[in-house]
Amino acid sequence: MESLGLGYLAAGIGAGVSIIGAGLGIGKLAAAAMEASGRQPEAAGQVRTSMLIAAALIEGATFFALAICIILATK
Amino acid sequence: MFSWILLSDKKVHQAVADTVHAVTDSSAHAVAEHGAHGGDENLFTQLLHHIYDSKYLEIPFYHNPDPNKHGFELMQFEKWYGIDFSITKHVFFMWLASAVLILVLSWVARKNLKNRVPKGFGNLVEVFVVFVRDEIVLPNMGKGGLKYLPYLLTNFFFILVMNLLGLIPYGASATGNVSVTAGLAIIAFIMIQLSAIRAQGFGHYLAHLTGGVHWALWPIMIPIEVLGLFTKPFALCIRLFANMTGGHIVILALIGLIFVFKSLAVAPVSVTFALGIYMLELFVAFLQAYIFTMLTSLFMGLGMQMESHGHRH
Amino acid sequence: MKNEENNAAGMIRSVAPYLTLGIQIAAAVVLFLFVGKYADDVLGTKPWLMVAGIVVGFAGGMIHFFREVVALSNKEEHERITKN
Numbered sequence: 001m002e003s004l005g006l007g008y009l010a011a012g013i014g015a016g017v018s019i020i021g022a023g024l025g026i027g028k029l030a031a032a033a034m035e036a037s038g039r040q041p042e043a044a045g046q047v048r049t050s051m052l053i054a055a056a057l058i059e060g061a062t063f064f065a066l067a068i069c070i071i072l073a074t075k
Numbered sequence: 076m077f078s079w080i081l082l083s084d085k086k087v088h089q090a091v092a093d094t095v096h097a098v099t100d101s102s103a104h105a106v107a108e109h110g111a112h113g114g115d116e117n118l119f120t121q122l123l124h125h126i127y128d129s130k131y132l133e134i135p136f137y138h139n140p141d142p143n144k145h146g147f148e149l150m151q152f153e154k155w156y157g158i159d160f161s162i163t164k165h166v167f168f169m170w171l172a173s174a175v176l177i178l179v180l181s182w183v184a185r186k187n188l189k190n191r192v193p194k195g196f197g198n199l200v201e202v203f204v205v206f207v208r209d210e211i212v213l214p215n216m217g218k219g220g221l222k223y224l225p226y227l228l229t230n231f232f233f234i235l236v237m238n239l240l241g242l243i244p245y246g247a248s249a250t251g252n253v254s255v256t257a258g259l260a261i262i263a264f265i266m267i268q269l270s271a272i273r274a275q276g277f278g279h280y281l282a283h284l285t286g287g288v289h290w291a292l293w294p295i296m297i298p299i300e301v302l303g304l305f306t307k308p309f310a311l312c313i314r315l316f317a318n319m320t321g322g323h324i325v326i327l328a329l330i331g332l333i334f335v336f337k338s339l340a341v342a343p344v345s346v347t348f349a350l351g352i353y354m355l356e357l358f359v360a361f362l363q364a365y366i367f368t369m370l371t372s373l374f375m376g377l378g379m380q381m382e383s384h385g386h387r388h
Numbered sequence: 389m390k391n392e393e394n395n396a397a398g399m400i401r402s403v404a405p406y407l408t409l410g411i412q413i414a415a416a417v418v419l420f421l422f423v424g425k426y427a428d429d430v431l432g433t434k435p436w437l438m439v440a441g442i443v444v445g446f447a448g449g450m451i452h453f454f455r456e457v458v459a460l461s462n463k464e465e466h467e468r469i470t471k472n
Contacts, residue, residue, distance in 0.1 A: 298419060
Protein backbone atom coordinates (compact mmCIF):
# COMPACT_ATOMS: atom_id res chain seq x y z
CA MET A 1 0.00 0.00 0.00
CA GLU A 2 1.30 3.42 -0.89
CA SER A 3 1.52 6.27 1.56
CA LEU A 4 -0.98 8.22 -0.58
CA GLY A 5 -3.50 5.42 -0.11
CA LEU A 6 -3.02 5.59 3.64
CA GLY A 7 -3.73 9.33 3.48
CA TYR A 8 -7.07 8.66 1.81
CA LEU A 9 -7.81 5.99 4.41
CA ALA A 10 -7.02 8.45 7.19
CA ALA A 11 -9.27 11.07 5.63
CA GLY A 12 -12.18 8.66 5.36
CA ILE A 13 -11.81 7.26 8.87
CA GLY A 14 -11.34 10.75 10.27
CA ALA A 15 -14.51 12.04 8.62
CA GLY A 16 -16.48 9.07 9.92
CA VAL A 17 -15.17 9.32 13.47
CA SER A 18 -15.74 13.05 13.69
CA ILE A 19 -19.33 12.60 12.49
CA ILE A 20 -19.86 9.88 15.13
CA GLY A 21 -18.68 12.34 17.77
CA ALA A 22 -20.89 15.14 16.46
CA GLY A 23 -23.88 12.82 16.24
CA LEU A 24 -23.44 11.65 19.83
CA GLY A 25 -22.97 15.21 21.04
CA ILE A 26 -25.96 16.71 19.22
CA GLY A 27 -28.10 13.70 20.14
CA LYS A 28 -27.36 14.07 23.86
CA LEU A 29 -27.88 17.81 23.59
CA ALA A 30 -31.25 17.49 21.86
CA ALA A 31 -32.39 14.81 24.34
CA ALA A 32 -31.54 17.04 27.28
CA ALA A 33 -33.20 20.06 25.65
CA MET A 34 -36.39 18.12 24.90
CA GLU A 35 -36.52 16.89 28.48
CA ALA A 36 -35.96 20.39 29.84
CA SER A 37 -38.63 21.99 27.69
CA GLY A 38 -40.97 19.11 28.55
CA ARG A 39 -40.54 19.82 32.24
CA GLN A 40 -40.83 23.56 31.86
CA PRO A 41 -42.75 24.42 28.68
CA GLU A 42 -42.77 28.12 29.62
CA ALA A 43 -38.96 28.19 29.32
CA ALA A 44 -38.93 26.42 25.93
CA GLY A 45 -37.72 29.54 24.12
CA GLN A 46 -34.64 29.99 26.30
CA VAL A 47 -33.88 26.26 26.22
CA ARG A 48 -34.05 26.27 22.44
CA THR A 49 -31.72 29.25 22.18
CA SER A 50 -29.05 27.74 24.40
CA MET A 51 -29.45 24.40 22.62
CA LEU A 52 -28.85 26.07 19.26
CA ILE A 53 -25.75 27.87 20.56
CA ALA A 54 -24.24 24.66 21.92
CA ALA A 55 -25.18 22.81 18.73
CA ALA A 56 -23.44 25.52 16.69
CA LEU A 57 -20.27 25.02 18.74
CA ILE A 58 -20.35 21.26 18.19
CA GLU A 59 -21.03 21.86 14.50
CA GLY A 60 -18.09 24.25 14.26
CA ALA A 61 -15.70 21.74 15.81
CA THR A 62 -17.01 19.04 13.46
CA PHE A 63 -16.59 21.23 10.39
CA PHE A 64 -13.07 21.90 11.56
CA ALA A 65 -12.34 18.17 11.68
CA LEU A 66 -13.97 17.68 8.28
CA ALA A 67 -11.90 20.49 6.79
CA ILE A 68 -8.76 18.68 7.96
CA CYS A 69 -10.05 15.49 6.34
CA ILE A 70 -10.75 17.31 3.06
CA ILE A 71 -7.26 18.85 3.08
CA LEU A 72 -5.83 15.38 3.75
CA ALA A 73 -7.81 13.85 0.88
CA THR A 74 -6.97 16.55 -1.67
CA LYS A 75 -3.30 16.71 -0.85
CA MET B 76 -40.72 -22.34 -9.58
CA PHE B 77 -37.60 -20.31 -10.16
CA SER B 78 -36.74 -22.16 -13.33
CA TRP B 79 -37.77 -19.22 -15.46
CA ILE B 80 -35.53 -17.00 -13.39
CA LEU B 81 -32.51 -19.28 -13.36
CA LEU B 82 -31.91 -19.11 -17.06
CA SER B 83 -28.41 -18.55 -18.18
CA ASP B 84 -27.15 -15.15 -17.14
CA LYS B 85 -26.92 -13.86 -20.62
CA LYS B 86 -30.41 -14.89 -21.59
CA VAL B 87 -32.02 -13.28 -18.56
CA HIS B 88 -29.94 -10.30 -19.21
CA GLN B 89 -31.11 -9.96 -22.75
CA ALA B 90 -34.71 -10.43 -21.66
CA VAL B 91 -34.42 -7.80 -18.94
CA ALA B 92 -32.64 -5.43 -21.25
CA ASP B 93 -35.31 -5.79 -23.92
CA THR B 94 -38.14 -5.30 -21.44
CA VAL B 95 -36.54 -2.30 -19.88
CA HIS B 96 -35.78 -0.82 -23.23
CA ALA B 97 -39.38 -1.23 -24.19
CA VAL B 98 -40.87 0.37 -21.10
CA THR B 99 -38.42 2.94 -19.82
CA ASP B 100 -36.08 5.53 -21.19
CA SER B 101 -32.72 4.88 -22.69
CA SER B 102 -30.88 5.59 -19.43
CA ALA B 103 -31.87 2.20 -18.09
CA HIS B 104 -31.10 0.81 -21.50
CA ALA B 105 -27.55 2.04 -21.30
CA VAL B 106 -27.16 0.37 -17.89
CA ALA B 107 -28.40 -2.89 -19.40
CA GLU B 108 -26.11 -2.50 -22.36
CA HIS B 109 -23.19 -1.93 -20.09
CA GLY B 110 -24.07 -4.96 -17.99
CA ALA B 111 -24.30 -7.07 -21.11
CA HIS B 112 -20.68 -6.31 -21.81
CA GLY B 113 -19.97 -8.17 -18.60
CA GLY B 114 -18.90 -6.98 -15.20
CA ASP B 115 -20.76 -4.44 -13.09
CA GLU B 116 -17.73 -2.98 -11.39
CA ASN B 117 -18.47 0.35 -13.04
CA LEU B 118 -22.22 0.29 -12.58
CA PHE B 119 -22.18 3.26 -10.26
CA THR B 120 -20.14 5.43 -12.60
CA GLN B 121 -22.46 4.32 -15.39
CA LEU B 122 -25.42 5.53 -13.34
CA LEU B 123 -23.72 8.84 -12.74
CA HIS B 124 -23.53 9.42 -16.50
CA HIS B 125 -27.30 9.86 -16.54
CA ILE B 126 -27.14 12.50 -13.86
CA TYR B 127 -24.23 14.43 -15.30
CA ASP B 128 -24.72 16.97 -18.00
CA SER B 129 -24.30 15.70 -21.56
CA LYS B 130 -24.18 16.97 -25.12
CA TYR B 131 -26.98 14.68 -26.23
CA LEU B 132 -30.69 14.93 -25.73
CA GLU B 133 -32.67 11.73 -25.34
CA ILE B 134 -35.78 11.86 -27.49
CA PRO B 135 -38.51 9.17 -27.62
CA PHE B 136 -38.27 6.81 -30.62
CA TYR B 137 -35.15 8.51 -31.88
CA HIS B 138 -31.89 6.64 -32.32
CA ASN B 139 -28.80 8.38 -33.51
CA PRO B 140 -27.32 6.42 -36.41
CA ASP B 141 -23.87 7.08 -34.93
CA PRO B 142 -23.46 4.45 -32.16
CA ASN B 143 -21.14 6.71 -30.18
CA LYS B 144 -23.80 9.36 -29.79
CA HIS B 145 -26.59 8.64 -27.31
CA GLY B 146 -29.46 10.62 -28.76
CA PHE B 147 -29.93 13.90 -30.52
CA GLU B 148 -26.82 16.03 -30.59
CA LEU B 149 -27.35 19.55 -29.32
CA MET B 150 -25.67 22.63 -30.68
CA GLN B 151 -21.93 22.78 -30.04
CA PHE B 152 -19.86 25.93 -30.09
CA GLU B 153 -16.16 26.66 -30.08
CA LYS B 154 -14.68 27.61 -26.74
CA TRP B 155 -14.82 31.35 -26.24
CA TYR B 156 -11.93 32.59 -24.08
CA GLY B 157 -11.73 29.17 -22.47
CA ILE B 158 -15.42 29.07 -21.58
CA ASP B 159 -17.58 26.42 -23.20
CA PHE B 160 -20.89 27.94 -24.30
CA SER B 161 -22.22 24.75 -25.89
CA ILE B 162 -25.86 23.97 -25.34
CA THR B 163 -26.15 20.90 -23.15
CA LYS B 164 -28.98 18.78 -21.84
CA HIS B 165 -29.35 20.83 -18.68
CA VAL B 166 -29.25 24.12 -20.57
CA PHE B 167 -31.98 22.79 -22.85
CA PHE B 168 -34.18 21.83 -19.90
CA MET B 169 -33.54 25.14 -18.18
CA TRP B 170 -34.70 26.98 -21.30
CA LEU B 171 -37.64 24.64 -21.58
CA ALA B 172 -38.58 25.51 -17.99
CA SER B 173 -38.41 29.24 -18.71
CA ALA B 174 -40.42 28.79 -21.92
CA VAL B 175 -43.08 26.82 -20.03
CA LEU B 176 -43.20 29.51 -17.36
CA ILE B 177 -43.46 32.41 -19.81
CA LEU B 178 -46.20 30.76 -21.88
CA VAL B 179 -48.25 29.13 -19.13
CA LEU B 180 -48.05 31.89 -16.54
CA SER B 181 -48.80 34.72 -18.98
CA TRP B 182 -51.78 32.73 -20.26
CA VAL B 183 -52.96 32.14 -16.68
CA ALA B 184 -52.45 35.79 -15.76
CA ARG B 185 -54.52 36.96 -18.73
CA LYS B 186 -57.22 34.46 -17.85
CA ASN B 187 -57.26 35.44 -14.19
CA LEU B 188 -57.56 39.11 -15.08
CA LYS B 189 -60.77 38.37 -16.98
CA ASN B 190 -62.70 36.46 -14.34
CA ARG B 191 -62.49 37.76 -10.79
CA VAL B 192 -62.90 34.33 -9.25
CA PRO B 193 -60.26 32.18 -10.95
CA LYS B 194 -61.20 28.62 -11.70
CA GLY B 195 -59.43 25.53 -12.95
CA PHE B 196 -55.72 25.84 -13.59
CA GLY B 197 -55.78 29.57 -12.88
CA ASN B 198 -57.03 28.79 -9.40
CA LEU B 199 -54.18 26.33 -8.82
CA VAL B 200 -51.56 28.88 -9.81
CA GLU B 201 -53.23 31.49 -7.67
CA VAL B 202 -53.05 29.19 -4.65
CA PHE B 203 -49.26 29.02 -5.06
CA VAL B 204 -48.91 32.76 -5.61
CA VAL B 205 -51.00 33.58 -2.54
CA PHE B 206 -49.07 31.00 -0.53
CA VAL B 207 -45.72 32.59 -1.45
CA ARG B 208 -47.08 36.04 -0.62
CA ASP B 209 -48.86 35.25 2.66
CA GLU B 210 -46.77 32.43 4.10
CA ILE B 211 -43.28 33.32 2.86
CA VAL B 212 -42.89 37.00 2.03
CA LEU B 213 -45.16 38.75 4.55
CA PRO B 214 -44.04 36.88 7.72
CA ASN B 215 -40.35 37.05 6.79
CA MET B 216 -39.99 40.50 5.30
CA GLY B 217 -43.09 42.43 6.32
CA LYS B 218 -44.89 44.89 4.06
CA GLY B 219 -41.58 46.21 2.72
CA GLY B 220 -40.87 42.83 1.20
CA LEU B 221 -43.75 43.02 -1.27
CA LYS B 222 -41.58 44.84 -3.79
CA TYR B 223 -39.35 41.74 -3.90
CA LEU B 224 -42.35 39.45 -4.44
CA PRO B 225 -41.86 39.18 -8.25
CA TYR B 226 -38.28 37.95 -7.78
CA LEU B 227 -39.26 35.38 -5.16
CA LEU B 228 -42.24 34.15 -7.20
CA THR B 229 -40.02 33.75 -10.27
CA ASN B 230 -37.52 31.87 -8.13
CA PHE B 231 -40.20 29.56 -6.76
CA PHE B 232 -41.84 28.69 -10.06
CA PHE B 233 -38.56 28.39 -11.97
CA ILE B 234 -37.06 25.94 -9.46
CA LEU B 235 -40.34 24.04 -9.21
CA VAL B 236 -40.66 23.57 -12.97
CA MET B 237 -36.99 22.62 -13.34
CA ASN B 238 -37.40 20.02 -10.56
CA LEU B 239 -40.56 18.60 -12.09
CA LEU B 240 -39.06 18.36 -15.60
CA GLY B 241 -36.60 15.82 -14.20
CA LEU B 242 -39.47 13.55 -13.17
CA ILE B 243 -41.03 13.10 -16.59
CA PRO B 244 -39.61 10.33 -18.79
CA TYR B 245 -36.68 11.43 -20.97
CA GLY B 246 -36.42 14.53 -18.82
CA ALA B 247 -33.55 15.85 -16.75
CA SER B 248 -33.63 18.26 -13.85
CA ALA B 249 -31.38 21.21 -14.44
CA THR B 250 -31.29 21.77 -10.66
CA GLY B 251 -29.29 18.55 -10.43
CA ASN B 252 -26.39 20.50 -11.92
CA VAL B 253 -24.30 22.43 -9.42
CA SER B 254 -23.67 25.24 -11.92
CA VAL B 255 -27.39 25.93 -12.22
CA THR B 256 -27.93 26.04 -8.46
CA ALA B 257 -24.79 28.14 -8.11
CA GLY B 258 -26.26 30.59 -10.61
CA LEU B 259 -29.49 30.74 -8.63
CA ALA B 260 -27.51 31.20 -5.42
CA ILE B 261 -25.45 34.04 -6.94
CA ILE B 262 -28.66 35.84 -7.89
CA ALA B 263 -29.97 35.20 -4.35
CA PHE B 264 -26.71 36.59 -2.93
CA ILE B 265 -27.02 39.76 -5.01
CA MET B 266 -30.66 40.20 -3.99
CA ILE B 267 -29.86 39.65 -0.29
CA GLN B 268 -27.10 42.28 -0.37
CA LEU B 269 -29.16 44.73 -2.47
CA SER B 270 -32.18 44.52 -0.19
CA ALA B 271 -29.95 45.00 2.88
CA ILE B 272 -28.23 48.02 1.30
CA ARG B 273 -31.55 49.55 0.25
CA ALA B 274 -33.08 49.10 3.70
CA GLN B 275 -30.06 50.13 5.81
CA GLY B 276 -28.21 52.56 3.59
CA PHE B 277 -24.71 51.89 2.29
CA GLY B 278 -22.95 53.35 5.36
CA HIS B 279 -24.83 51.14 7.81
CA TYR B 280 -24.24 48.15 5.57
CA LEU B 281 -20.47 48.73 5.63
CA ALA B 282 -20.56 49.43 9.36
CA HIS B 283 -22.17 46.05 9.92
CA LEU B 284 -19.34 44.38 8.00
CA THR B 285 -16.82 45.65 10.56
CA GLY B 286 -18.75 43.79 13.23
CA GLY B 287 -18.57 46.77 15.57
CA VAL B 288 -15.21 45.78 17.03
CA HIS B 289 -12.13 47.85 17.87
CA TRP B 290 -10.36 49.02 14.71
CA ALA B 291 -7.24 47.00 15.54
CA LEU B 292 -9.27 43.83 15.00
CA TRP B 293 -10.67 44.94 11.63
CA PRO B 294 -8.13 43.00 9.50
CA ILE B 295 -9.37 39.83 11.20
CA MET B 296 -13.05 40.57 11.55
CA ILE B 297 -13.77 42.04 8.11
CA PRO B 298 -12.69 38.89 6.20
CA ILE B 299 -14.71 36.74 8.58
CA GLU B 300 -17.82 38.90 8.20
CA VAL B 301 -17.44 38.98 4.41
CA LEU B 302 -17.04 35.19 4.48
CA GLY B 303 -20.24 35.04 6.50
CA LEU B 304 -22.11 36.76 3.66
CA PHE B 305 -21.16 33.91 1.34
CA THR B 306 -21.99 30.96 3.60
CA LYS B 307 -25.77 31.42 3.34
CA PRO B 308 -26.07 31.34 -0.49
CA PHE B 309 -23.46 28.59 -0.57
CA ALA B 310 -25.64 26.46 1.70
CA LEU B 311 -28.65 27.23 -0.54
CA CYS B 312 -26.72 26.10 -3.62
CA ILE B 313 -25.48 22.86 -2.09
CA ARG B 314 -28.82 22.00 -0.49
CA LEU B 315 -30.80 22.23 -3.73
CA PHE B 316 -28.14 20.44 -5.78
CA ALA B 317 -27.66 17.59 -3.29
CA ASN B 318 -31.38 17.02 -2.81
CA MET B 319 -32.15 16.83 -6.51
CA THR B 320 -29.11 14.71 -7.37
CA GLY B 321 -29.56 12.37 -4.41
CA GLY B 322 -33.11 11.42 -5.34
CA HIS B 323 -32.17 10.65 -8.94
CA ILE B 324 -29.23 8.53 -7.83
CA VAL B 325 -31.48 6.54 -5.49
CA ILE B 326 -34.01 5.85 -8.26
CA LEU B 327 -31.32 4.83 -10.74
CA ALA B 328 -29.57 2.68 -8.14
CA LEU B 329 -32.79 0.85 -7.29
CA ILE B 330 -33.44 0.13 -10.98
CA GLY B 331 -29.76 -0.80 -11.29
CA LEU B 332 -30.19 -3.50 -8.61
CA ILE B 333 -31.95 -5.62 -11.25
CA PHE B 334 -28.78 -5.62 -13.32
CA VAL B 335 -26.52 -6.16 -10.33
CA PHE B 336 -28.36 -9.31 -9.25
CA LYS B 337 -29.08 -10.29 -12.86
CA SER B 338 -32.42 -11.71 -11.89
CA LEU B 339 -36.01 -10.85 -12.72
CA ALA B 340 -37.07 -11.72 -9.16
CA VAL B 341 -35.55 -8.48 -7.93
CA ALA B 342 -37.55 -6.41 -10.40
CA PRO B 343 -40.90 -6.20 -8.55
CA VAL B 344 -39.20 -5.15 -5.31
CA SER B 345 -36.88 -2.62 -6.85
CA VAL B 346 -39.55 -1.14 -9.12
CA THR B 347 -41.90 -0.80 -6.15
CA PHE B 348 -39.25 0.93 -4.11
CA ALA B 349 -38.28 3.12 -7.05
CA LEU B 350 -41.92 4.14 -7.44
CA GLY B 351 -42.03 5.02 -3.74
CA ILE B 352 -38.89 7.11 -4.06
CA TYR B 353 -40.40 8.71 -7.17
CA MET B 354 -43.42 9.82 -5.12
CA LEU B 355 -41.03 11.16 -2.50
CA GLU B 356 -39.16 13.00 -5.26
CA LEU B 357 -42.41 14.59 -6.36
CA PHE B 358 -42.84 15.91 -2.83
CA VAL B 359 -39.17 16.94 -2.63
CA ALA B 360 -39.52 18.91 -5.88
CA PHE B 361 -42.14 21.12 -4.23
CA LEU B 362 -40.38 21.13 -0.87
CA GLN B 363 -37.02 22.26 -2.26
CA ALA B 364 -38.61 25.05 -4.30
CA TYR B 365 -40.36 26.16 -1.10
CA ILE B 366 -37.22 25.88 1.04
CA PHE B 367 -35.08 27.84 -1.43
CA THR B 368 -37.64 30.64 -1.70
CA MET B 369 -38.31 30.59 2.04
CA LEU B 370 -34.65 30.83 3.03
CA THR B 371 -33.87 33.50 0.42
CA SER B 372 -36.70 35.69 1.68
CA LEU B 373 -35.69 34.92 5.27
CA PHE B 374 -32.11 36.09 4.70
CA MET B 375 -33.34 39.15 2.82
CA GLY B 376 -35.67 39.86 5.74
CA LEU B 377 -32.87 39.47 8.31
CA GLY B 378 -30.79 42.03 6.43
CA MET B 379 -33.71 44.42 6.11
CA GLN B 380 -34.76 44.25 9.74
CA MET B 381 -31.35 45.25 11.01
CA GLU B 382 -32.22 48.89 10.56
CA SER B 383 -35.53 48.82 12.41
CA HIS B 384 -34.00 47.13 15.44
CA GLY B 385 -31.24 49.72 15.57
CA HIS B 386 -27.91 48.28 14.55
CA ARG B 387 -26.18 48.25 17.94
CA HIS B 388 -24.36 45.14 18.95
CA MET C 389 -46.26 37.42 15.33
CA LYS C 390 -48.96 35.18 16.81
CA ASN C 391 -47.97 31.72 18.08
CA GLU C 392 -44.97 31.74 15.78
CA GLU C 393 -43.29 28.58 17.02
CA ASN C 394 -46.24 26.29 16.45
CA ASN C 395 -45.77 25.76 12.71
CA ALA C 396 -42.78 24.53 10.75
CA ALA C 397 -42.23 27.84 8.96
CA GLY C 398 -42.16 29.71 12.26
CA MET C 399 -39.67 27.18 13.60
CA ILE C 400 -37.32 27.68 10.62
CA ARG C 401 -37.73 31.42 11.04
CA SER C 402 -36.68 31.39 14.69
CA VAL C 403 -33.79 28.98 14.06
CA ALA C 404 -32.46 30.67 10.89
CA PRO C 405 -30.08 33.22 12.48
CA TYR C 406 -28.24 30.37 14.23
CA LEU C 407 -27.88 28.17 11.15
CA THR C 408 -24.58 29.57 9.90
CA LEU C 409 -22.93 30.13 13.29
CA GLY C 410 -21.17 26.77 13.35
CA ILE C 411 -19.72 26.75 9.85
CA GLN C 412 -18.50 30.29 10.40
CA ILE C 413 -15.91 29.17 12.98
CA ALA C 414 -14.49 26.48 10.73
CA ALA C 415 -14.62 28.75 7.67
CA ALA C 416 -12.64 31.45 9.50
CA VAL C 417 -9.94 28.93 10.45
CA VAL C 418 -9.71 27.54 6.92
CA LEU C 419 -9.62 31.04 5.38
CA PHE C 420 -6.74 32.19 7.57
CA LEU C 421 -5.00 28.85 7.14
CA PHE C 422 -4.86 29.41 3.38
CA VAL C 423 -3.86 33.06 3.80
CA GLY C 424 -1.01 31.91 6.06
CA LYS C 425 -0.01 29.17 3.64
CA TYR C 426 0.12 31.65 0.75
CA ALA C 427 2.17 34.09 2.84
CA ASP C 428 4.53 31.22 3.72
CA ASP C 429 5.08 30.45 0.05
CA VAL C 430 5.79 34.10 -0.72
CA LEU C 431 8.03 34.83 2.27
CA GLY C 432 9.65 31.41 2.59
CA THR C 433 8.81 31.02 6.27
CA LYS C 434 7.29 27.56 6.17
CA PRO C 435 5.20 26.48 8.36
CA TRP C 436 5.06 29.33 10.87
CA LEU C 437 2.68 31.76 9.21
CA MET C 438 0.29 28.91 8.51
CA VAL C 439 0.25 28.00 12.21
CA ALA C 440 -0.20 31.68 13.08
CA GLY C 441 -3.06 31.82 10.56
CA ILE C 442 -4.79 28.91 12.26
CA VAL C 443 -4.47 30.58 15.66
CA VAL C 444 -5.68 33.95 14.35
CA GLY C 445 -8.54 32.33 12.45
CA PHE C 446 -9.69 30.37 15.48
CA ALA C 447 -9.51 33.45 17.70
CA GLY C 448 -11.38 35.54 15.12
CA GLY C 449 -13.98 32.83 14.65
CA MET C 450 -14.61 32.59 18.38
CA ILE C 451 -14.81 36.39 18.77
CA HIS C 452 -17.29 36.54 15.93
CA PHE C 453 -19.28 33.64 17.38
CA PHE C 454 -19.63 35.16 20.82
CA ARG C 455 -20.44 38.64 19.51
CA GLU C 456 -23.15 37.18 17.32
CA VAL C 457 -24.57 35.03 20.15
CA VAL C 458 -24.70 38.02 22.51
CA ALA C 459 -26.38 40.17 19.85
CA LEU C 460 -28.94 37.45 19.05
CA SER C 461 -29.81 36.76 22.68
CA ASN C 462 -30.15 40.49 23.36
CA LYS C 463 -32.51 40.76 20.42
CA GLU C 464 -34.52 37.77 21.60
CA GLU C 465 -34.73 39.20 25.13
CA HIS C 466 -35.89 42.50 23.65
CA GLU C 467 -38.61 40.75 21.64
CA ARG C 468 -39.73 38.76 24.67
CA ILE C 469 -40.10 41.94 26.74
CA THR C 470 -41.95 43.87 24.06
CA LYS C 471 -44.32 40.96 23.42
CA ASN C 472 -45.46 40.71 27.05
